[in-house]
Amino acid sequence: MENFTISPDDCLILRAFKEASSLREAAKILNCDPAGLQRKTQRISEDYGLIQKIDGRWGLTDSGLALVGWVEESIAAQKKVMQGQSTIRIASTMWLVEQFLIPHLSFFPTKAHLNISTPGGDIENHLITGACDFVIVCHPPEDPAIAHKQLFKEEWLVVTPVSWKTKGQKLSIDALMKKPFIRHEQMNPDIFSFSDLSAQTVLTVDSLIGVRSAVLNGVGWSVVPKILVHDLLKEKKIALVEHEIEMDRKMCVWWLRRRTDSKKLSTQVCQFLQTAYDKLK
Known part of the structure; x- marks a missing residue:
């Protein structure tokens, strides 16, 4: 020893x-x-x-x-x-922490102390090296040493500045094709079945929080996760354009396969996420 x-x-x-x-x-x-x-x-x-x-x-x-x-x-x-109080360390992306995890912490089913981090970069390595107990992201892991559970589908929406919305008239996707587009750095517009938007792209941002801010401030339109803009849509600070987007992405919880304690706790983490998401419906 x-x-x-x-x-x-x-x-x-x-x-x-x-x-x-x-x-x-x-x-x-x-x-x-x-x-x-x-x-x-x-x-x-x-x-x-x-x-x-x-x-x-x-x-x-x-x-x-x-x-x-x-x-x-x-x-x-x-x-x-x-004192009988354990610590659960969760790593996630900045936008998920800000918009989804922190606002819904009251739904967490245990009295454990939570430590939430946003490491960025190689988040798989963050888990493998023991820097956290769980990872919450919207895609499965690649390393076979990591177990995971897929939960609800990640919905994506087309959103525009609220100033673009004309009373009694709905914006169409065709109309948006000629307007300024905000692109997330890792976004491939092809997966959204849009035509080439390179000519209309006026801003590329490396964070979804930045994309949301650009739409909110009237810079252009974009495609974002529903969770990211749920509150802004409810408050009518940005506008929604009806358009069905097929995305094969789901909210996922990761943990190390060799850790039996994490496997047991994963049920509570998944329950927390599902409860929080149900509140958004």
């Missing part, structure tokens, strides 16, 4: 030096003899390089500060465990 690289006692010594301005003050925090603390601090400095003397005073190195950050997180996590 592997041991800690540095002992818990040494970690607490480093934490005391973060809070203290002198060795004597650190000794007071630790309730120990200053002479004994001096010897231990010298050993930690020689063995690990996590603390060093600068102008006659002990100070943490960058690595020492990083380790103390981990120590403080570990202490907080330990308290939660002792």
